[in-house]
Amino acid sequence: MALLQISEPSQSSKPNQRKLAVGIDLGTTNSLIAIVRSGQADTLPDINGNHLLPSIVRFRKHTYPQVGHSAKNHIIDDAANTVVSVKRLMGRGVQDVKSLSNSLPYAFEQGNQGMLMLKTIAGQKSPVQVAAEILRTLVEHGETSLGGKLEGAVITVPAYFNDAQRQATKDAAKLAGVSVLRLLNEPTAAAVAYGLEHKQNATVAVFDLGGGTFDISVLKMEKGVFEVLATDGDSALGGDDFDYAIATWICGNLGLEAELNLPQQRYLLCQARMAKEALCKTESIVIPLDQWPSSNATVALPQDQILLSLEQMNELLDPIIDRTISVCKQTLKSAEVTITNLDQVILVGGSTRTLRVRQQVSAFFQCQPLTSIDPDRIVAIGAARQADVLVGNKNHDELLLLDVLPLSLGLETMGGLVERIIERNSPIPAAQAQEFTTYQDGQTAMMIHVLQGERELVQNCRSLARFELQGIPPMVAGSAKIRVTFQVDADGLLNVSARELSSNIVSEIQVQPSYGLTEDQMATMLQDAWGYAETDQISRGLHEQKVKAERLIIALEKALEADGERLLTQDQLVKLRKGLQTLANLSAGQDHEALAKGVDQLTKASDEFAALRMDESIRQALAGQPINVI
């Protein structure tokens, strides 16, 4: 039963052609794109030889935004329109960001439904749009240097990203016109990069401290299987906080009490970062402040430089590093692994370059951490490895990633309490159903409020979505049975459906995060993006649909040939064959919307057949194995 060995549309014409699949690390500070060539995975440099693209976007009036180094040159002189560290804003609401905002130098405003928008000269921009600009730049660069259209990308996210943050990342990819093969957790990607290089069985911890996010994962690596045992982190903790601590110290020392304007804040943060980086090599540094942007400001500086010693800086950083260490303790416990039976610690993320971080991590784990792969590039390299396997360039048996859900998922119940449905650290994909009942006589509707987090109270968890199940037949309180099913896919994204069991009323949603983009907003943004894109996005859309259609046609033809006569009635067979013909005709045309509809229709029509085949495949999977060896 060859359900898995479906040949690719593009393969059928050019059998030996490798598919172009990339790994993308969309970072807080820098982003990278990587690819596997002749068995070697490496990041792609730009024309100037830079592997790192600064995750900075500068919006301009009536013209394309600048991305990367060219945008970076303007972070002080055009601070208001130059967005940095956008990853920290992904999937967050305005209220949500207020807790972060003292360390975030931006001008935000509130969009629809509390959604966060950035105010720029080119209009309101959602963080998703900003991230899409970065992705678009990387993809264009990738396609130019590889000389072809990308099949798709594995995009990495912090393991601790919640559903809304993951969805936002996926939306950004959609806006950028890149197909997401998988969202991969950053620490897992790093473990893959190391594990495939060293090919040994081991239990490892991955300590990943980036510009704005912190992750720790504990994994077991065995014969190409990477099994995450536990993961934890803080999606609002990173090197940016180091810079902020140093900048605050400078303010305190210079007696700056008045509110600083945006360019001044940016300037201080830049100087703080330079000092932090310099103190890897020296015991103390004189921080120059002579470029202080004071032209339009009321705040003057009492001196134009300040001395910071390594010791002083360590004192500033220790409270932040301590937070990461206490998370590590917790994670080891969840993974049921002790420091003594941990084989290795892998350091990932630019902020692990800071000497103090290395010292404290070594001290806690009682070992010398692995740093042989560049901590800035390792994540993208791991992602490229997985992308290569996913599209079938490499034998699937070489790599299997088994990841977990980072944060528990639950529902609001009476009294503002959260009932957990799927516990964190459960292997994904995961599904779990739970039954609830009505609390009033004659109740005909039920509000389903989906939450993510570890706390008992609704107000302390992240609200993911609310939806209403209507049409429950009126009954005595407590006698209706409503089954709510949570399903988490391999990207860590949640799907919720609810069903009233006596009447079979069904309500299903793909969780639309409370602060996420609605379908309409996405459609408008897609149009905007196409309006000014250099490459023809419509032809990209058509190409995508054609690939989908072709894939479906080939797969279905094969399946019909193999099992159609056996599993289907004559009627069903005729119907599917007709559907195939219709789609083939649409695929020859140029109407991408009609084609998308056609793909949808044939997919629906062939659903049952696919399920029958899958069922047979399950029954045969262990065929030939002894039933009882006990």
Place this chain on the structure above:
Amino acid sequence: MDIKQNFFQLYSLPRCYAVDLSQLQNRHRQLQRKFHPDRYVTATTADQRLAVQVTAYLNQAFKTLKNPVARGVYLLELAGLEPLAVSKTQMPADFLLQQISLRESIDDLPKSLNMDQDISELFNRLQQQYKAIEIEFANTYGNGELSKAEVAIRKLQFMERLEQQLQLQAEVLMELK
């Protein structure tokens, strides 16, 4: 898609309480390799969706069969019972008395003069009882005495919680040391 195979059929294992855990683990891995959504990235969307469902079902099956309490409960549920229903909270009096005494022993640990030894003795006592109840369940279930098996699995659930409490208490005491 409604997956028709129960968890035992899924792993081609006999429907009984005793499960060879290493065999379960091997077969789980084998099925994951075949059905994980990563294997279906270039397949049709229908197959992709099915792969997510099948793998989620596999993960649930593995978790259930791996855990002694969950496995017992599942066996009884397959037989049409609801061993954990709220209406069934009656437990034998002698068992409850024994639970109270064990709980007191855990609560008294901070006062212990010989803590390490007391903790490990308590762990041993709990484990012995746990094993005895497992045998009780396997036998009653095997003989088709399902209402007795229901009581046994609830006892096992009590013991599981007690062991977790002891674990927690021991960790706290070790931290303090």
